[in-house]
Amino acid sequence: MKKYAHAPMGWNSWDCYGAAVTEDIVRQNAEYMAKNLKQYGWEYIVVDIEWYEPLASSNEYHPFADLCIDEYSRVIPAVNRFPSAANGAGFKPLADYIHSLGLKFGIHIMRGIPRQAVHQNLKIKGTDKRARDVAKTDSICVWNSCMYGVNPANEGAKEYYDSIFELYASWDVDFIKCDDICRELPKEESELIMMSDSLRNCGRDMIFSLSPGPALLEKSELYKATANMWRITDDFWDEWRLLYNMFERAEKWSIHTGADHWPDADMLPVGAIRQCYNPDNRTNFTEDEQITMMNLWCMMRSPLMMGGELTKNDEFTLKLLTNSELIDMFTNIRHSHQVFRKEINGSEIAGWIGVNDNAEKYVGLFNIGENDTELSVSVDDFELSTNLSATDIWTKEKLSFTDSIKAELKAHASVIYKISR
DSSP states (O other): OOOOSSOOEEEESHHHHTTOOOHHHHHHHHHHHHHHTGGGTOOEEEEOSOTTOTTOOSSSOOTTOOOOBOTTSOBOOOTTTOGGGGGGTTTHHHHHHHHHTTOEEEEEEESSEEHHHHHHTOBOTTSSOBHHHHEEEEEEOSSOOSEEEEOTTSTTHHHHHHHHHHHHHHTTOOEEEEESOTTSTTTTHHHHHHHHHHHHTSSSOOEEEEOSSOOOGGGHHHHHHHOSEEESSSOOOSOHHHHHHHHHHHHHHGGGOBTTBEEEOOOBOOSSOOTTTOTTOOOOSOHHHHHHHHHHHHHHTOOEEEOSOGGGOOHHHHHHHOOHHHHHHHHHOEEEEEEEEEEETTEEEEEEEEEOTTSOEEEEEEEOSSSOEEEEEEGGGGTOOSSEEEEETTTOOEEEESSEEEEEEOTTOEEEEEEEO
């Protein structure tokens, strides 16, 4: 199995198009990424939920919609939305195009087997069992009506999961985001293990991402054994309240980040989001809040999945995604964790630290309170020596600190210093 140097960086269609993304939109975002972001490490293009639903139009789902499925109970792309999938080609032509740009291709799937296939009792490839034989009809997603769960104890269940990952491998998929599973433990634990085994044995390396959260801390070792990334939160949107709450999740989950496995703080809702409702929509986060979000995601080593329509990036959004110093930290930082969270000068401050392969340290100071403040934090709080040289990774300003680390931070703002002697 392939080893991945750092958490994935890419684009996902959910925040801007919900279930309604189309092939032309995917291609235009891939072209933008190849031209403007690939050199900074961005590489995944991920088609989110219900690419098999012909009439999907927003972030809302059509209950019990007619889906596009093949004779073996597997969902396939809706040709009216993904024309290159015609004549049984599936996502292979779109994946080929994205690969031709030097990028990687991913898709979203739901846990289970289509209800439509069960009602029609369709075949399952590789077995004489049929959809009704493997369906777990009392295992139903509470927010989406597409699927029944699969009962791993039933004959044909393994062949069903083997068949869907065989299909995705034939399409040259590089990334699978599986929904309705991450927080469904322990009741669907055996289904997760079966799914993971089928993916790992399909003959193609694919990132395996679990949604939605919040993930269960007590199941951290299972997530590591079965997946590359798992959501530590429910859907994350552009509200300060959600970003504030992420600091507690990040503190708890940061110790579980390691080689090939990363707690996932969810997509970055920046730039032009919610495009399926209004093409003029933009993120509600302030610029300071967007920087704070990027700083936290990068320090905790969460996967970075941009959620906005890339072709509508303004100058600030592009700079947010192309800070080479920040991305260098993200790809090389290790052992990062929260050191303190306390009130300083009338505002709530979180302090983080991490180290890279060259033993250079990164110190993050986050003003997550509601008051602007001037900070002076003893180097002893971070167990650092005196007389430090530092670089602000956003402004590139060179600084010197004797026995305390200083910063002026507005409410919801943050700073990361790269420390050297």
